[in-house]
Amino acid sequence: MRNKVYLAGGHHSDWRDTVKKIKTVEFFDPKLKPNKRWSEYGTWDEHYIKQCDICFAYMDKANPSGYGMAAEIGYAKASGKTVIFVLEAGHEKDRYLQFLKQFADIIYDNLEDGIEYLSTF
Numbered sequence: 001m002r003n004k005v006y007l008a009g010g011h012h013s014d015w016r017d018t019v020k021k022i023k024t025v026e027f028f029d030p031k032l033k034p035n036k037r038w039s040e041y042g043t044w045d046e047h048y049i050k051q052c053d054i055c056f057a058y059m060d061k062a063n064p065s066g067y068g069m070a071a072e073i074g075y076a077k078a079s080g081k082t083v084i085f086v087l088e089a090g091h092e093k094d095r096y097l098q099f100l101k102q103f104a105d106i107i108y109d110n111l112e113d114g115i116e117y118l119s120t121f
């Protein structure tokens with residue numbers, strides 16, 4: 001049985017495509033969800049976070065806020081999921097984002113290391 005991975009993080013870069021090159025797991029990618037209305041948005045996320053085994057969260061330097069990702073990390077952790085958190089080094093809000101590390105099982109400061117670890121599942 002393949003592990004299921006929920007991808008949490010910004011929607012403005014192609015980081016998800018890089019992560020999804022791993023073929024040993026199944027991905028739930030919120031960027032591909034069919035409904036774009038705000039009233040439906042969170043329900044899709046909650047459903048697939050409940051279904052996943054691992055929440056892979058990536059906070060890249062281009063992500064201006066990370067509020068949605070923070071909610072996804074918290075919900076995943078509260079649901080008993082494994083949380084892999086990549087907080088890219090040098091983010092302008094780094095000191096504020098440090099708190100999110102408390103809700104992660106493992107933390108990296110670059111995407112490549114996070115992907116390498118995820119590929120071991």
